[in-house]
Amino acid sequence: MAAPRSYAEGPCCSHPSAAPSVQQTLDEMDFERGIWSAALNGDLGRVKYLIQKAADPSQPDSAGYTALHYASRNGHYAVCQFLLESGAKCDAQTRGGATALHRASYCGHTDIARLLLSHGCNPQLVDADGMTSLHKVSGERGERKELGRGHRVPDPGGGPCTWRLGPQEAEAQERRKLEEEKRSRLERFNSSRINLENLADLEKLVQRQREKRLKRRVPPRAPEPEVKPQPEAPLEPVDLEVFLKAAAENQEALIDKYLADGGDPNAHDQLHRTALHWACLKGHGQLVNKLLEAGATVDARDLLDRTPVFWACRRGHLDILKQLLNQGARVNARDKIWSTPLHVAVRTGHCDCLEHLIACGAHIDAQDKEGDTALHEAVRHGRYKAMKVLLLYGAKLGVQNGVSEWGRRGLAPRDSKD
Structure with a gap:
């Protein structure tokens, strides 16, 4: 059976598609290099590579989300299937108590919900709001919080407490900003329009515009004399x-x-x-x-x-x-x-x-x-x-220098014998 296509609607802790800043935080570096970014983007090949490199499929990121949470929310069926077959915990909960089944149910990914249930996911688990996966399905989709702003889980990048935005959410947010800006410009234009109640008002407006054009008129400049390029003097020998x-x-x-x-x-x-x-x-x-x-x-x-x-x-x-x-x-x-x-x-x-x-x-x-x-x-x-x-990149912490200092000096407290 072919894997279902990915869905973009609904809130989630997704990651931005483009780099939000030149200075990337350490948590963001960990996220990009770890299994979570690959699962978020549906990159099955990289997920397999990281699992083969002994990555833990159930390892949470700094915000408490596992790769299965990201893949379930974004509708990446093949990634979810591989993670479950690789031993990922299907009942792993976030700091807000949400499981991968909560995420899949909330976003309407029925095939992924069936997949999770077939691997023993407990549908009776509740999140911090006391809601099960069934509550997520039966809840009105129109009441979803904008762009996934939910339980105020801190962003790994150290920013405000919001979810990460996936590519589709980021694009939708950008479109909404452009529409709001266009609407505000139109309102400013309408508010600045002059009310022309009769022909006299129109004549006054035309006269003012003509006076403005006359004020802006600049007399022509005299042509500047042409400057003939002087031949470059030969350079003296360079010492x-x-x-x-x-x-x-x-x-x-x-x-x-x-x-x-x-x-x-x-x-x-x-x-x-x-x-x-x-x-x-x-x-x-x-x-x-x-x-x-x-x-x-x-x-x-x-x-x-x-x-x-x-x-x-x-x-x-x-x-x-x-x-x-x-x-x-x-x-x-x-x-x-x-x-x-x-x-x-x-x-x-x-x-x-x-x-x-x-x-x-x-x-x-x-x-x-x-x-x-x-x-x-x-x-x-x-x-x-x-x-x-x-x-x-694998630098050793145990290397001693000439004064018997460890490489981890300043990273961990010294032993009392030092």
Whole structure:
């Protein structure tokens, strides 16, 4: 039997289809990466993948809802069937006491309700309002609370106590806002209309409009004299100091002149800083490409043995970091104190660079000369989001540094013996 199609009507704790903010909260990150988002969107393939990766099908999210609640409410029959076959608890209750059967009944998903009952779901369970699933079916659908605003369960994103909005609800809400705005504009227009009771009123209105047009009339401007472009003066030879300064200030003409005259793209100052170091620090992507094409060494080291990758991570220039790694830069390079680019990204709090380094094979538990890992640095500098990312990617909490401090220092209380 073919699985029934999904339904969009009715309230629920659904998740927005588009990112509501540039800054995503940690609870939202957990929701998106967990099984709940896949169940909400009916993504059976991802649900199967997460279950195979040992995800608990009955694990609730931060708002108390399981994947079965989300799938039952949104009418995803195939997802519900797979979750039940994988051992999901069909009688799991939210903080408001609602089961998946409550959700399916309230939204009119008869096939899913039959499926839940066939797997032993108890129809006698009541929610916080003392209502069973039968009450949900017999209740008037017209009395549903707008967009699922029900028992004021806190949103995992930390926002007001409302349900998450699914794609259809979000679209309906947007349409309603546009209609209200259109109605308000029409009301303002009608209220501002002039009552023309006779021909004299019309003549006065025409005269006022004519006077306004006359006031707005601007006399024509005299044509500006044409300015002939002056021929550019030939650039003087560029020395090393000017070349490095031009790399920091993104003056491509000076860079081109220096390279055209046969200058060395790997030339450096007394601290062994090359033009590529400065371009990566300042975020000049086109200049980085030009220097690399001219033969600049992608892993050139300054006096502290730091490569351009370190300098890009220091300011959080993700695009330049990708350019360098695509050109073969070493992701696990070490400076004189054995720090890696991962340490630098954590110290400066650039989590986008941090995640890209991990995705490119950075050693997440690499230690510097004092034994500090990136997790030590995150705790020391109070980079909570970086801690979250490192732990999500499997950073070890038990690594000790040179002063016998654990990576979880600041995350958990110390033992009394420390």
